[in-house]
Amino acid sequence: MLLSRSVTLLAPSGPVGDDAPMSASSEAQITAWLATQQDAMVALLREIVDIDSGSYNKPGIDAVGEAVRRFLASNGIPVETICQPKHGDCLRATVAPGGEAGTGGQSNIGGNVVLMGHRDTVFPDGEVARRPFTVRDGLAHGPGVADMKAGLVMNCFVLAAFAKFGGAPTPLIGLFTGDEEIGSPEGRAVIEAEARRARAVFNSEPGRVSGNVVTGRKGGVFMRMRITGKAAHSGGSFTEGISAIEELARKVQAIHALTELSRGITLNVGLVRGGQSVNTVAPWAEGEIDLRYVDPADRDDAVARIGRIVEQSFIPGTRAELTINGEFLPMTQSGPAKKLFELYVTAASDSGFATAGEFTGGCADSGFTAGIGAPTVCAVGPIGGKAHTPDEFLRLDSLVPRAQACARAILRLPAAGL
Ligand SMILES: [Zn+2]
Numbered sequence: 001m002l003l004s005r006s007v008t009l010l011a012p013s014g015p016v017g018d019d020a021p022m023s024a025s026s027e028a029q030i031t032a033w034l035a036t037q038q039d040a041m042v043a044l045l046r047e048i049v050d051i052d053s054g055s056y057n058k059p060g061i062d063a064v065g066e067a068v069r070r071f072l073a074s075n076g077i078p079v080e081t082i083c084q085p086k087h088g089d090c091l092r093a094t095v096a097p098g099g100e101a102g103t104g105g106q107s108n109i110g111g112n113v114v115l116m117g118h119r120d121t122v123f124p125d126g127e128v129a130r131r132p133f134t135v136r137d138g139l140a141h142g143p144g145v146a147d148m149k150a151g152l153v154m155n156c157f158v159l160a161a162f163a164k165f166g167g168a169p170t171p172l173i174g175l176f177t178g179d180e181e182i183g184s185p186e187g188r189a190v191i192e193a194e195a196r197r198a199r200a201v202f203n204s205e206p207g208r209v210s211g212n213v214v215t216g217r218k219g220g221v222f223m224r225m226r227i228t229g230k231a232a233h234s235g236g237s238f239t240e241g242i243s244a245i246e247e248l249a250r251k252v253q254a255i256h257a258l259t260e261l262s263r264g265i266t267l268n269v270g271l272v273r274g275g276q277s278v279n280t281v282a283p284w285a286e287g288e289i290d291l292r293y294v295d296p297a298d299r300d301d302a303v304a305r306i307g308r309i310v311e312q313s314f315i316p317g318t319r320a321e322l323t324i325n326g327e328f329l330p331m332t333q334s335g336p337a338k339k340l341f342e343l344y345v346t347a348a349s350d351s352g353f354a355t356a357g358e359f360t361g362g363c364a365d366s367g368f369t370a371g372i373g374a375p376t377v378c379a380v381g382p383i384g385g386k387a388h389t390p391d392e393f394l395r396l397d398s399l400v401p402r403a404q405a406c407a408r409a410i411l412r413l414p415a416a417g418l
Pocket of ligand 1: 118148180206
């Protein structure tokens with residue numbers, strides 16, 4: 001299908017060059033140190049996978065945050081907490097440039113480099129007790145092991161590596177948010193503020209099984225339509241009733257008909273509920289709508305068309321209202337983002353693996369940073385698959401190389417003019 005096209009692999013453009021001896025030596029030190037950290041990475045991964053942290057479990061998400069904070073503190077990295085009333089707090093770790101880890105990163109020369117990740121998972125409380133972190137045949141399992149606790153671990157170790165070996169070339173920020181799986185209702189503002197100060201954003205969603213990263217994502221709008229009809233006994237006074245369920249059925253058909261696959265616009269009513277009893281004409285019904293689109297220009301028109309369908313009464317006497325419950329922006333690839341991606345491809349190749357860019361219909365926080373205009377590359381985290389299912393897995397042998405590729409890309413940003 002058109003929407004899952006791949007960008008072909010770019011040829012590596014060679015080493016950094018003799019004009020960057022500082023970077024080259026740090027690069028050797030940092031990547032060599034990362035190569036020794038596999039066991040420590042797995043230990044931290046085990047610790048945070050074994051904490052239930054579904055999107056509505058604030059104490060659990062904050063407990064994962066505490067584990068992250070402890071690790072970073074033990075590496076001399078300060079962490080600021082941006083409190084969130086309902087969902088997980090946001091944590092913001094700073095590695096300052098020029099060898100003084102932890103002096104605040106205020107200099108802001110040319111903007112920050114941001115390593116981003118979310119601590120919430122899609123799994124309910126009790127999932128850890130049912131299937132805790134395990135390792136079999138080089139694959140790790142457990143709730144959120146790939147999406148995206150391994151990405152958090154990778155970000156922690158990249159931050160630690162820079163703190164250990166003299167700081168990053170530019171201020172390096174680790175942003176750990178807590179509500180991505182439900183559309184980042186609270187995290188979005190923090191992410192967008194960070195993106196405005198960013199020269200580059202690496203989002204550590206899981207790398208694809210192919211090793212690919214993600215260079216484009218659809219936008220998504222999650223809506224609910226609530227329909228009111230009129231109850232009546234379906235045997236004794238059928239003609240007095242107004243069926244909200246029939247109205248819902250008509251609306252679902254009209255909304256689904258807005259799908260235009262050739263333009264990447266899809267509509268899915270994925271949840272419906274309603275009615276009172278089998279022998280009552282349904283007094284109410286509701287449906288949850290998922291709109292996906294590629295071109296940012298299509299968003300408002302699609303939402304307006306859905307709005308008109310919801311307003312229209314197919315069954316006279318029904319009323320309906322539409323609410324938007326969550327939203328992700330599409331991730332598009334700007335010129336600088338393409339440059340960042342190409343830089344990452346070379347960094348990956350020098351770290352021992354091939355990667356290419358992929359488009360996906362799935363949404364993520366990278367849409368918000370790209371929407372602000374910050375060059376962004378997504379799914380740079382360790383490689384895994386079957387996210388959001390009990391079969392989720394993580395390739396443990398990808399922890400070190402993905403961390404090395406990320407570190408190399410960060411070190412080479414200035415030379416690439418990013
Ligand atoms: Zn994720």
